[in-house]
Amino acid sequence: PSNELHERAQRAKKLLGERLYILGHHYQKDEVIAFADVTGDSLQLSQIAAKQTADYIIFCGVHFMAETADILTTPNQAVILPDMRAGCSMADMANIDQTERAWVELQSYFGDTIIPLTYVNSTAAIKAFVGRNGGATVTSSNAEEMVAWALSQKERMLFLPDQHLGRNTAVKLGIPLETMAIWDPIKHKLELECALEDVRVILWKGHCSVHMNFLPKHVANLREKEPDRKILVHPECTYEVVAASDYAGSTKYIIDMIAASEVGSKWAIGTEMNLVNRLIATYPDRDIVSLNPFMCPCLTMNRIDLPHLTWALEELVEGRIINQISVDEKTAEEAIMALEKML
Numbered sequence: 001p002s003n004e005l006h007e008r009a010q011r012a013k014k015l016l017g018e019r020l021y022i023l024g025h026h027y028q029k030d031e032v033i034a035f036a037d038v039t040g041d042s043l044q045l046s047q048i049a050a051k052q053t054a055d056y057i058i059f060c061g062v063h064f065m066a067e068t069a070d071i072l073t074t075p076n077q078a079v080i081l082p083d084m085r086a087g088c089s090m091a092d093m094a095n096i097d098q099t100e101r102a103w104v105e106l107q108s109y110f111g112d113t114i115i116p117l118t119y120v121n122s123t124a125a126i127k128a129f130v131g132r133n134g135g136a137t138v139t140s141s142n143a144e145e146m147v148a149w150a151l152s153q154k155e156r157m158l159f160l161p162d163q164h165l166g167r168n169t170a171v172k173l174g175i176p177l178e179t180m181a182i183w184d185p186i187k188h189k190l191e192l193e194c195a196l197e198d199v200r201v202i203l204w205k206g207h208c209s210v211h212m213n214f215l216p217k218h219v220a221n222l223r224e225k226e227p228d229r230k231i232l233v234h235p236e237c238t239y240e241v242v243a244a245s246d247y248a249g250s251t252k253y254i255i256d257m258i259a260a261s262e263v264g265s266k267w268a269i270g271t272e273m274n275l276v277n278r279l280i281a282t283y284p285d286r287d288i289v290s291l292n293p294f295m296c297p298c299l300t301m302n303r304i305d306l307p308h309l310t311w312a313l314e315e316l317v318e319g320r321i322i323n324q325i326s327v328d329e330k331t332a333e334e335a336i337m338a339l340e341k342m343l
């Protein structure tokens with residue numbers, strides 16, 4: 001029964017005391033968030049991980065986040081992901097071999113005029129690739145600053161692996177859509193609508209399977225039926241959805257917007273289900289719904305649950321570290337160059 005598990009997890013956490021720190025991403029289940037020492041969006045959690053001194057860091061989030069935490073902590077600290085199956089389908093859309101091959105091809109078109117940027121939702125190997133090629137990481141909280149920075153360094157950028165965050169950010173900075181090409185890693189091919197020399201942004205053809213569930217028709221239906229309901233989405237949604245919405249931003253931005261909104265205000269939110277449900281429960285005096293009437297879960301985020309967390313905690317009490325995430329030294333050294341530019 002979950003009550004018993006809750007008590008067991010509480011007991012183990014207490015025994016571990018200051019040797020343990022638990023980070024929780026906003027998309028985690030309530031039963032997990034209940035144990036987090038801190039919650040945050042991807043940027044906040046990387047910043048907090050970088051300052052942590054605890055021996056054990058349990059990362060309640062997905063694999064790439066735990067890798068980032070491991071890169072930013074010292075070798076004598078252990079970063080633990082309670083369930084190794086908690087990956088990210090978007091991060092899996094760019095592997096290092098595809099990326100290296102793409103880079104060679106793109107350099108044959110553009111020479112030394114490209115800089116790579118990667119969304120933190122990517123493997124440590126991709127972050128290392130970006131680091132050794134002079135680029136940086138970005139999160140949805142700082143994408144505008146980071147893209148502006150990249151385009152102040154070189155004429156054009158390669159943005160991995162989320163085409164939607166890349167496109168939405170570039171549009172916000174006034175870059176015309178026609179000058180954005182798409183790199184298809186499966187076909188190993190550049191799709192473009194303008195002359196090669198006019199390309200400013202090359203978007204890796206990746207996406208978030210959760211945010212793809214929010215569709216222009218959901219926005220159109222709401223606009224027709226409830227024109228006074230504000231629409232607030234994550235920038236991993238498509239350009240069409242973001243352009244038709246009222247506001248777009250990271251999970252922290254979404255939370256801050258609702259917290260600052262008027263009592264009685266009406267919202268439709270386009271992001272992961274656990275966060276939407278938590279906002280509905282936290283602000284009963286606002287009228288909040290999911291933009292897609294069928295709530296959209298991130299299945300991999302949801303793999304971290306109370307049984308897995310309890311298991312990780314009780315093993316630590318017994319002196320055993322399970323599911324430790326370790327990035328090799330060389331990869332970490334190169335990835336840190338990309339992360340530090342951002343942090």
Ligand code: 13P
Binds near residue numbers: 040042043088236
């Ligand atoms: P943020 O919390 O940075 O907005 O990221 C959302 C996300 O998809 C994490 O996987």
Ligand code: SF4
Binds near residue numbers: 089091
């Ligand atoms: Fe990856 Fe999307 Fe899940 Fe975030 S919500 S972890 S981007 S699949």
